Amino acid sequence: MNAPEASQSDSAILTLGNSVISTSQPQICVSVGRGRHRMMIAERDHLSANGANLVELRMDFVRRAVNVSRLLAEKKCELVATCRRRGEGGRWEKSEKDRQGLLRTAIALGFEYVDLEHDIAGNIPRYGKTKRIVSYHNFNETPQDIAEIHKRLCGMDADIVKIVTLANNPMDNFTLLRISRDSDVPTVAFCMGEMGMPSRVLCGKFGAPFTYASFNKERTIAPGQLSYKQMTREYRFSEIGKSTKVFGVIADPVGHSLSPRVHNKMLQEAGIDAVYMPFRVPAEHLDPFMDSCREFGIEGLSVTIPHKEKILRHISVLDENVVGIRASNTLVFKGRDAFGYNTDCAAAIEVLKQEIEFNDKDTPFDDMRALILGAGGVARALAFGLVRGGATVHIASRDFKKADDLAQSMKCKAIDWPGRANHRCDVIINATPVGMAPNLDESPFEQDWFESHQVVFDTVYNPEQTLFIKYARKADCRTITGVDMFIRQAAAQFKLFTGIAPDVGIGRRELKRATSPARF
Numbered sequence: 364m365n366a367p368e369a370s371q372s373d374s375a376i377l378t379l380g381n382s383v384i385s386t387s388q389p390q391i392c393v394s395v396g397r398g399r400h401r402m403m404i405a406e407r408d409h410l411s412a413n414g415a416n417l418v419e420l421r422m423d424f425v426r427r428a429v430n431v432s433r434l435l436a437e438k439k440c441e442l443v444a445t446c447r448r449r450g451e452g453g454r455w456e457k458s459e460k461d462r463q464g465l466l467r468t469a470i471a472l473g474f475e476y477v478d479l480e481h482d483i484a485g486n487i488p489r490y491g492k493t494k495r496i497v498s499y500h501n502f503n504e505t506p507q508d509i510a511e512i513h514k515r516l517c518g519m520d521a522d523i524v525k526i527v528t529l530a531n532n533p534m535d536n537f538t539l540l541r542i543s544r545d546s547d548v549p550t551v552a553f554c555m556g557e558m559g560m561p562s563r564v565l566c567g568k569f570g571a572p573f574t575y576a577s578f579n580k581e582r583t584i585a586p587g588q589l590s591y592k593q594m595t596r597e598y599r600f601s602e603i604g605k606s607t608k609v610f611g612v613i614a615d616p617v618g619h620s621l622s623p624r625v626h627n628k629m630l631q632e633a634g635i636d637a638v639y640m641p642f643r644v645p646a647e648h649l650d651p652f653m654d655s656c657r658e659f660g661i662e663g664l665s666v667t668i669p670h671k672e673k674i675l676r677h678i679s680v681l682d683e684n685v686v687g688i689r690a691s692n693t694l695v696f697k698g699r700d701a702f703g704y705n706t707d708c709a710a711a712i713e714v715l716k717q718e719i720e721f722n723d724k725d726t727p728f729d730d731m732r733a734l735i736l737g738a739g740g741v742a743r744a745l746a747f748g749l750v751r752g753g754a755t756v757h758i759a760s761r762d763f764k765k766a767d768d769l770a771q772s773m774k775c776k777a778i779d780w781p782g783r784a785n786h787r788c789d790v791i792i793n794a795t796p797v798g799m800a801p802n803l804d805e806s807p808f809e810q811d812w813f814e815s816h817q818v819v820f821d822t823v824y825n826p827e828q829t830l831f832i833k834y835a836r837k838a839d840c841r842t843i844t845g846v847d848m849f850i851r852q853a854a855a856q857f858k859l860f861t862g863i864a865p866d867v868g869i870g871r872r873e874l875k876r877a878t879s880p881a882r883f
Contacts, residue, residue, distance in 0.1 A: 389567035444469035530559030671740025678703035710851035726753030737794035
């Protein structure tokens, strides 16, 4: 990724009190909270040895009297002094007078930054070269008057303003990103929680001088915090700039999705200045989220549960597969138009062709009987492709009405869920999320229902070896895992997003790393 070009009004160097910091590239401030000085110092030094330029030392974690001089000794990176009260996510148990005294000591002894909550910033004056981070934290919500709160913090002799709130809907991310983007005072503004995670990364695109990360993913200090490794290797935060393109996946839930790992790895290997984010978007927030995409530079989206059908109302140009399937898993913004595609269908049909005998006619699946389990967006794509290819298709879902509606629209037949094993078929396809991590002990088909002549296809890719696939292999069925379909559809999305065909092998290896029980 390339750093944004500086202009007369947006200088690459900002004067902060009696010091300057570069804004050409955002940094990652890694939070370290340990109970003992030597452990905190060891982690500080480990981070600096591995490329971290800015480390936050959470002095409220230290169980004994804090020795500030010891924390500063022989440091090789810039440090932020923070001592947080319990009401703001901290562990400080002594008096408020002692806490403020500790922060004054950190300033006097030469920490590069000190974090001062907005209600005490006026009590602790500027001294020496230490830069003042004036902060506001809200672990319950993103207040409606957050813009006014930010304005008030800017007037507190702040070198940097930090605003961190809890995201209760995806629009809270955009609210905080606007504050970073539009502020005259350098502002770190992002949301906490799973729903707020994208703003932790995207704040770098909108002017934040740095974001925060944890030492590792097991030691997060705030909800939704990413590790230093994730920030550097998966999202390449320090390379993000104004010109960085944004892609992502919208779903609810979204935490299980491995699309960000796969797409970001392919973007990195292709040398493309872009980042791919997971956006958790509940159904009731789809419309306002889509209305804000262009403002924040989102150029393409992967679309999955539960939005594949509802997204159609936001698409102005539909490709022929989307017209037939009435579901889209890919959206690309071009100018004022939003183009909708479905890469699931072609990917599924191609992997089926690899495993079964077919003719070269327009209907390669003549005389094939297929049973699709599920009636959602993936099931729609599969039914459309199979029926168009000449197969006889039956659909079974726990919701019979939904299965019947899909069957009627695709010229196939619905069967009731309890009787799904009573119909002869050549191909069985799981198009439900049953068996997806973490529910590894579930299968939509019982072990003794499989027959050895069948081809069994699971669209679930995490884990690759689902219980459904294991049952089928014990019955000597030919099996197709969800990995092949996932990689094919992701590669097709990547080309639609960027205009470049990715190295599929890179995406496949990254997916294998992510789903393997072994650590690579």
